Amino acid sequence: MSTVAATGRWAFLLLVYAFVVGPAAIIVVDSFNSATSFPAPFESLTLKWYASIARHEEFVASIRVSTIVATAAASIATALGILAAYALVRFPVAGRNAIATFLLGPLLVPQIVIGLAMLQLIELAGLRIGLAGLILVHAVYVMPFALRLTLTGLARFDFVLEDAARSLGASRWRTLWHVTLPVIRPALVSGFVFAFILSFVNLPVSLFLTSPQTATLPIVMFAYMESRIDPLVTAVSSLVLFVAVGITLALERVFKLRLLG
Amino acid sequence: MAYLELHGIRKRFRAQVALAELSLAVEEGEMLCLLGPSGCGKTTTLRIIAGFEQPDAGAVRLAGADITRVAPQRRGIGVVFQSYALFPHLTVDQNVGFGLAMRGTPRGEAERAVREALRVVRLEGVGERLPRQLSGGQQQRVALARAIAIRPRLLLLDEPLSNLDAKLREEMREEIRRIQREVGITAVFVTHDQLEALALADRLAVMDHGRLVQVDAPVAVYERPGHPFVAAFFGQANLLRGTVTATSGETVELRTGSGLAVVGRAAGGVPDGAVVGVVKHERVGLGRARPLATPNAFPARVETRTYLGAVIQYTCVAGAERIRAAVANAPGAATFAPGDQVFLSWPPEDCLVLADRP
Numbered sequence: 001m002s003t004v005a006a007t008g009r010w011a012f013l014l015l016v017y018a019f020v021v022g023p024a025a026i027i028v029v030d031s032f033n034s035a036t037s038f039p040a041p042f043e044s045l046t047l048k049w050y051a052s053i054a055r056h057e058e059f060v061a062s063i064r065v066s067t068i069v070a071t072a073a074a075s076i077a078t079a080l081g082i083l084a085a086y087a088l089v090r091f092p093v094a095g096r097n098a099i100a101t102f103l104l105g106p107l108l109v110p111q112i113v114i115g116l117a118m119l120q121l122i123e124l125a126g127l128r129i130g131l132a133g134l135i136l137v138h139a140v141y142v143m144p145f146a147l148r149l150t151l152t153g154l155a156r157f158d159f160v161l162e163d164a165a166r167s168l169g170a171s172r173w174r175t176l177w178h179v180t181l182p183v184i185r186p187a188l189v190s191g192f193v194f195a196f197i198l199s200f201v202n203l204p205v206s207l208f209l210t211s212p213q214t215a216t217l218p219i220v221m222f223a224y225m226e227s228r229i230d231p232l233v234t235a236v237s238s239l240v241l242f243v244a245v246g247i248t249l250a251l252e253r254v255f256k257l258r259l260l261g
Numbered sequence: 262m263a264y265l266e267l268h269g270i271r272k273r274f275r276a277q278v279a280l281a282e283l284s285l286a287v288e289e290g291e292m293l294c295l296l297g298p299s300g301c302g303k304t305t306t307l308r309i310i311a312g313f314e315q316p317d318a319g320a321v322r323l324a325g326a327d328i329t330r331v332a333p334q335r336r337g338i339g340v341v342f343q344s345y346a347l348f349p350h351l352t353v354d355q356n357v358g359f360g361l362a363m364r365g366t367p368r369g370e371a372e373r374a375v376r377e378a379l380r381v382v383r384l385e386g387v388g389e390r391l392p393r394q395l396s397g398g399q400q401q402r403v404a405l406a407r408a409i410a411i412r413p414r415l416l417l418l419d420e421p422l423s424n425l426d427a428k429l430r431e432e433m434r435e436e437i438r439r440i441q442r443e444v445g446i447t448a449v450f451v452t453h454d455q456l457e458a459l460a461l462a463d464r465l466a467v468m469d470h471g472r473l474v475q476v477d478a479p480v481a482v483y484e485r486p487g488h489p490f491v492a493a494f495f496g497q498a499n500l501l502r503g504t505v506t507a508t509s510g511e512t513v514e515l516r517t518g519s520g521l522a523v524v525g526r527a528a529g530g531v532p533d534g535a536v537v538g539v540v541k542h543e544r545v546g547l548g549r550a551r552p553l554a555t556p557n558a559f560p561a562r563v564e565t566r567t568y569l570g571a572v573i574q575y576t577c578v579a580g581a582e583r584i585r586a587a588v589a590n591a592p593g594a595a596t597f598a599p600g601d602q603v604f605l606s607w608p609p610e611d612c613l614v615l616a617d618r619p
Contacts, residue, residue, distance in 0.1 A: 163313050164346035166333040168360035168411060178359075182350045 024241060031234040038231045049235035059236055062220040066200050068131070069216060073138035074146070074195035080139070081146030081191060082181070089154040100151070104144045111204035114141055119208040131214050134206065141205050142195035149194065153187025154180075189255050197244060262325060264289035264447050265310070265415060270319035272305055272471075279305045280316070281471045287449060292441055294450045294462035298494065302471040303451045307417050310449060312336050323414060334363075339408030339446075343420040345400045347392035353379075353403050354388035360411035378410035381440055398429045405437070409444055416441065416448040422457060434460055455495050459483060467491050485528060489615055492539040499545065499584050501538035502617060505531070513614045519581030524556045525612030532616035544611040545586035547575060547597065551604050558606040559584075563597045577605055 030038055034046035053059050084103055088096050106114065118137050122129050129137075157180065165175040181188065203218040210219050217240070221233055263286035272280040280302045287293045295303040308314040310321060312333030320329045328336055339360075347356050355362075357378050361371040379385055382402040392400055401421060408416060421437065422430045438461055441448050452458050458465055459479045466476045467490075475487045486492040493500055503517035513527045515536050525538045552558050561579035572587045575597060584605055588594065597603055 158344065158346070160342055160344055160346045161348060163311070163333070164340065164342060164348070164407075165359070165363075166313070167311055167336075167338060167340040168407070169334045169337075169363035170359075171332075171334055174363065178363075179348055183348070185350075 027234045028238045028241065030231055031238040033231060036230060038229050038234060049231045050239065052232055053236055053239065056232070058215070058220050058224075059217070062215050062217040063240075065131070065214055066217040069135050069138055069214075070196045070199040072135045073142055073199045074192050076135070076139040077143040077146040077195045078150075078188060078192045080143055081150045082188065085147055085150035085154055086176070086180075089151065089157075090159070103147055106141055107144045111141065111202065112207070115205045115208045118205075122209075129209050129211075129214075134209055134214050134216075137205060137209060138199045138202065141202065142198050145194045145198060146191040149187050149191035150184070153184035153191075157184055186255060189251060193248065193251060200240075200244075262322075263287060264291075264324060265449070266320075266322040267306070267310070268320045268322070270306070270309060270316045270321070272302075272309065272314065272316050278471050280309075283319070283471065283473060285466060285473060285476070287447060289447050290445055291463045292438070292448045292450060292461060294452060294458040294465050295468060296452055296455065296458040296462075296465055296494075297468035297474075299453055301468040303453075303468050304419060305471075306468075307419055307449065307451050310415070311338055311340050311417055337411065337413055338415045338417060339411060339413030341401075341404045341408050341416070341418045341421045343423055345392075345404040345424075347400055347403055347407070349392055352389055352391055353384075353395070356392065356403055357406045357410050359407065364411070374410055374412075375406075378406040381409065381443060382406045382436070397425055398433060401425065401433055402436075405440060409440070409446070413446065416444075416446045418448060418450045420452055421450075422452070423454070430457075437461065467494065469494075485613065486539060486615070489537045489539070489617060492537070492613075492615070497542045497587065499538075499540045499542065501540065501582065501584075501612075503536060503538065505533055505536055505614075512609060515614060517580075517582060521559060521580055521582055523612060524609040525614040526610050527614040532614065535617040537615050537617045539613045539615060540584075540607055540611060542574065542585045542587035543572070543589075544607050545584060546606045547577075547586045547588055548595070548604050548606070549602075552606045555606050555608050557609065557612065558604050561603055561605045563599050563601045563603055566597065566599055577603060579605055 026039075029042070030040075031049055032045050032047070033040065033042050034048065035041065035043045087093060088100055093099065114137070118129075122133065127133070161179050161183065162175050165179045166172075170178060201218060202216075203222060206216050206219055210216060215223075217236070221236060225233055265287040267283055267285040270280050270283040272278075283302070283306060285293075285306075295306060297303050305314060309316050312328070312331060316329065320327055322328065323336070323338075348359065351359065354375055358371050358375045361374055366374070375388075379388065382405050384399060384402040384406065387395060387399065392403065395403065401424075404421070418437065422433055425433060434457060437450075450458075450461055462479055464476060465479050465482045467474045467482060469490050475482055475491050477487075482491060483495060486495065489500060492498045501515070501517050501521065501523055503515040503521075503523070505513055506516045506522070507514040508527075508531045511526050511528070511531070512524060513531055513536070514522060514524050515538055516522050517538075523538050546552065551560075559579040561577040561584065563575055564578050564583070565576045567574040567576075569587075571590055573590050573596065575586045575588065577584050577586065586605065
């Protein structure tokens with residue numbers, strides 16, 4: 001009986017993984033396929049698509065742009081998320097539930113609408129959006145995720161630790177820096193990672209806001225696939241996937257977190 | 262002027278009065294215990310002394326200086342918390358050294374102070390461990406070491422023993438007393454446990470509903486409660502409510518609502534009107550024959566018998582009063598069973614008569 005149940009559980013797990021990871025696995029397999037079109041039956045093993053990424057300057061440049069944008073946006077979002085979450089949890093602000101809902105608002109607005117709205121705003125203000133503008137828009141978009149995770153971390157934080165630190169001679173700021181933030185660090189790291197990934201892979205928010213100099217990776221991939229479809233994009237996708245999984249595993253190691261379930 | 266003084270402290274939380282005009286003085290080197298049921302304001306008092314809460318009115322003075330508006334980090338007061346509040350991300354050494362690091366104490370000096378604090382609490386060789394790798398008793402010692410490492414001007418302890426099991430609690434109780442004497446520090450200790458308070462304190466301050474009810478030495482508070490609440494809170498006492506029918510010097514005769522005529526003694530002025538006769542369980546005698554030497558002898562029926570090891574506790578019914586007696590479990594002592602007819606007795610000096618106040 002129990003073996004039947006165990007087998008059933010395993011089958012279920014496999015199905016879930018096939019559903020979640022399956023499409024990505026196909027992309028990874030195709031990136032090693034020497035066939036010149038995509039999708040195509042597997043011919044032979046090759047690394048030529050990976051090698052050709054280096055010859056496509058627009059991909060190299062866009063990976064660089066995306067890394068900068070995602071790092072900066074996630075940093076800003078995490079910093080603002082910490083301040084907002086701390087104020088919401090620690091101080092009896094009037095209408096704090098309304099404020100929390102408002103701050104989580106960008107989650108509810110379709111991303112393409114955020115992109116369009118920002119374009120409109122910039123036009124009206126007569127500004128030129130550069131890299132800094134793109135970073136700020138991404139920061140607004142990913143802030144709710146960083147805020148959400150910081151709130152979760154603070155909800156489990158024992159604020160008596162702050163009293164202890166104060167009695168030992170730490171000011172409010174030093175208490176935050178030396179006690180509160182280190183204790184909730186797992187939540188902060190998770191928030192940063194989620195914010196980074198969401199910014200890195202985002203297409204709709206950037207769609208109207210990039211110039212050739214600030215084209216992010218998803219924008220370049222989208223543009224490339226409009227003209228042709230060959231396994232080069234699968235190689236780029238796989239590369240991003242490998243790096244993302246690698247970084248996540250490394251963070252789990254260093255910070256002893258569970259990011260991947 | 263006392264070392265620590267609270268003057269007319271008032272504090273409310275929304276509509277709830279936490280402290281009403283509380284004034285208290287603690288002498289240098291003394292261990293004062295704030296004792297009372299939960300919600301009596303004892304923890305609020307401690308938090309106001311530490312600076313975590315601001316009083317609505319009144320002043321806190323430490324060593325002659327008004328510290329009412331001084332931030333907690335500038336008070337130099339060590340606090341031991343009920344949950345210990347050890348920093349989970351720091352090792353034992355880093356926890357104990359936290360206060361010194363915040364003060365910018367030079368490294369070598371700080372290391373020596375950390376070693377010394379851990380020696381005083383008798384916890385050595387675990388400096389590299391994290392709090393979660395220690396037992397409850399060890400965590401308690403780290404919390405103490407952390408509080409004394411900053412050489413505080415005052416030590417506050419908030420129910421520090423309530424998270425320990427019974428055996429460890431007794432051991433740590435002795436330890437806290439030893440450490441407080443060894444360091445020679447003034448301390449304020451909060452607890453709801455009467456035995457803990459009696460064992461630890463130089464003086465007890467019994468609190469109820471945001472007020473001090475009685476402040477005195479443990480022996481005085483236990484033997485001569487000044488207020489029915491104190492007598493009831495320490496438990497182990499029968500409270501016989503009634504009115505005064507006759508007085509002669511300090512001797513008072515009172516009649517309970519159910520008609521029991523009890524002779525007792527009033528200390529410091531004979532109250533009139535509603536009174537309470539307080540008779541501790543262990544002072545109530547139990548026998549089959551009517552005792553002749555005392556005016557307080559009442560026929561009663563044994564209702565229940567509870568075996569507690571060192572003592573046997575009987576609940577008896579005399580008229581409409583329910584009176585408890587705790588009889589030492591000595592070899593050869595008479596025992597009684599529920600339903601037995603007995604006589605309850607006690608000498609007048611073991612019945613303290615107090616004015617009945619709410």
